[in-house]
Amino acid sequence: MKPNQPRLRLTASALLLCLAIASHAETISIQEVAPGVYVHQGVHQLPDEHNRGEIANIGFIVGERCVAVIDSGGSPEQGLALKHQIGAVTHTPICYVINTHVHPDHIYGNLAFKAAGVSFIGHHKLGQAMALRAPFYREKARSELGFTLSAEHFVPPDQPVKDTLDLDLGGRTLRLTAHPTAHTDNDLSILDTQTGTLWLGDLLFMGHIPVVDGSLNGWLQEIGKLRSVQADRVIPGHGPVVAAWPLALTGEENYLKQLQTEIRSAIQSGKTIEQAMEEIGQSTRPDWRLFDDFHKRNIATAFAELEWEDD
């Protein structure tokens, strides 16, 4: 039997290697930013076929009785990877999937979690936003992300939140707040009261330029209100896995305020939207990644909003 031993060992190590690769492919990097609060860090990139739209910060919070997933990922595979990662961290069952808003990088992993006993939770306008955007998003996924989505991938909330909702995970309570139109018209934030961790989704961008897909004025109002939330740390939708609260709001708030001030003054002085898109806010370019991809679009969106703000 002796001659066979090295071969056996080789086979065994090859097998281990395969397992390692396989398990690597099925999980996702995560960091525990507070006891029981786990975040996977996204990347500051445009969604494309290489990153498969897996660009946002996503994660989960573990209680004694239940796990709550917060944003499921930018692709069906990322949703599966997150699910496997949760299984590697805890045997506590997943009871909730919370979507912070409708954008693809936060919801495309939903289907991976759909099972008896799992409740999907989102802003009361999330269901409608998913329904209206699904055909457009499916086409974009096919042409730009390299995968196909079926209608089933858009899992709407079975627990819509109109104002606030307290979720008991066993030994810890999450306070969910539905916000008026800000980043989108369906933003939901989560406060883990036990650790003082505020999960803001895309109400907070850090490093990645903020993207206005709702209302510039509304977003600034919400930032003002959020400042009074008692928390020790914050998790942004894009940026580091965790940051100091409320200091983390400063960059985004300054950028949005500058847009607001300069666009108001452009409208006041009779400038056109074309001029505004060329001239406004260029001094903020060094502060943000993906500036050239979203800044002018932000101006166009905000200009069209502010033209009517006095009416």
Place this chain on the structure above:
Amino acid sequence: MNHITKASWVLISIAGLLLASPALRAEGEDETAWNSTLKEKLFAGRTIEEDQQTIEITAPYRAEDPGLVPLQITSRFPQTAEHYIKNITVVIDNNPVPFSASFDFTPESGKAEIATRMRFNAYTYVRAIAETSDGRLHMAKAFVKASGGCSAPVGTDLEAARARMGKMKFKLDGDKASLNQPNPVQLLISHPNITGMQMDQISRIVLPAHYVTEVKVTFEGKPVLTAKTDIAISADPNFRFYFVPSKAGELKSEIKDNLGNNYSASQTITP
């Protein structure tokens, strides 16, 4: 364009979206749709000159927001009784409804110039075809890289948009108008201008097409700008153009939408 034609265009376009392979959706500046069908459909049998002497079109090569692409068409000469631009038609080749808008001008317009914001659903040429007072057609075109502008979700604050629907306002440069010369003016119309392409496959929420079809601007009862518009016009339609006041008077806007709603607004102009 009647409604049956429009519905079939929408269907054809959706089928196209579903069937087109990446190879077919080439980034090349393709003019097939214009040359094979649109030109004949919209300007049957007529000669269209592509020249630099009549109008110029300005559009961003890469659109920042496909649902809100600023577009400007300027004439190369002033409007006079002897020689003027009667009409400018805007066609976006690869949109589900290529006919986007048609603007009638008069010698009293001062300058045949129009700026607006449009939706682009695919990489496409946008072309402006001007008909001069001698009956000839002149075309200028620009290529725009944008996609999804017509099927993109409607503005997220649809409730606010509907509450404000039909509201209009004029904006002039400064408080006073200059007599007997072209004055720039902007007309802002609050209307969600829904394309009818924002379909729902999950909860069966349907947003039927609801958009402005006619815009008529007059000064003291005389036409300044008359437009026929379609779904390519962005939400909250916005038009910049010129008019020539010879005295104080009333600038009036009357619009119609495809559901038969009529709205009007006016503003007193003082020199």
